[in-house]
Amino acid sequence: MSLPSKKAIQVDENTVDYEFKMLNHVMQLRYHEEKCIECGFCHRVCPVTVSIYDEPLKKTAIGTPKEMKIESDKKIVVDTEKCVWCGCCTWICPGYTLELFINGEKKLNVVENGSLPEFEEEVRTLENGQKVRKVVEGSITITCNEKDIKRIDAFCDECSVSAMERKSKAIEVDRDKCILCFKCTEAAKNYDNISVEVHRDRFKSIKGEPSSVWNGIMLRVLGKEGKVKGIMSRSQNKLADAVMRLMGKEFEEEEEA
Numbered sequence: 001m002s003l004p005s006k007k008a009i010q011v012d013e014n015t016v017d018y019e020f021k022m023l024n025h026v027m028q029l030r031y032h033e034e035k036c037i038e039c040g041f042c043h044r045v046c047p048v049t050v051s052i053y054d055e056p057l058k059k060t061a062i063g064t065p066k067e068m069k070i071e072s073d074k075k076i077v078v079d080t081e082k083c084v085w086c087g088c089c090t091w092i093c094p095g096y097t098l099e100l101f102i103n104g105e106k107k108l109n110v111v112e113n114g115s116l117p118e119f120e121e122e123v124r125t126l127e128n129g130q131k132v133r134k135v136v137e138g139s140i141t142i143t144c145n146e147k148d149i150k151r152i153d154a155f156c157d158e159c160s161v162s163a164m165e166r167k168s169k170a171i172e173v174d175r176d177k178c179i180l181c182f183k184c185t186e187a188a189k190n191y192d193n194i195s196v197e198v199h200r201d202r203f204k205s206i207k208g209e210p211s212s213v214w215n216g217i218m219l220r221v222l223g224k225e226g227k228v229k230g231i232m233s234r235s236q237n238k239l240a241d242a243v244m245r246l247m248g249k250e251f252e253e254e255e256e257a
Contacts, residue, residue: 006080018078020085027085028101035097036075037160040182042089044220048082062089094132094179115213120204134179138201142171146193155194158187
């Protein structure tokens, strides 16, 4: 086998390891299918992005098979040719679905080196016993003009954490359950008479003074820039640039070894 190598390894029915193997360095992004709540956070924080004429053209390394244009029966897939194993998706994943291992040790270099902060998380337990965490604060408003209660019930079932319930022909959201993810806003595109407005105002309290990578993450998730301006440029996205520099330096050092 030639090195470096990149491949997906089916560990068991519910677990896939996306592996990047070098001579003295192995990184594995582990995906637990049974824990995935299809929230959409991982797709939005992935730094693998380019922009053309100031308009973002998203080319992420992780997302649904439809988003990634990859045939699969998995909820989420990873393109190993694009992934840089930075751990941004692991850092934010509400369902503890993703884990990053470096040489067999679970760790997040982007947190350890100060690029991304630690943050408060509000952990909830779903009815099936699975734990999920809420990482952002904000609000959600659902407008329902649908008359067919079966359609309303079907929409409520789209929720990742069972936070929506039909009341007559209206939809109520349990704020104690809602994690303000992207699942219902994406689902609403298939329901002509139901609209969803989500405001993600801020991350929960963070620790430290994170770098420009953090500003890029805020722009992607909250729709606003942080302290550092100029997230987008004509030729590159600075979130991707910052992460690639961090990871690229590590890769070069390893290859020289």
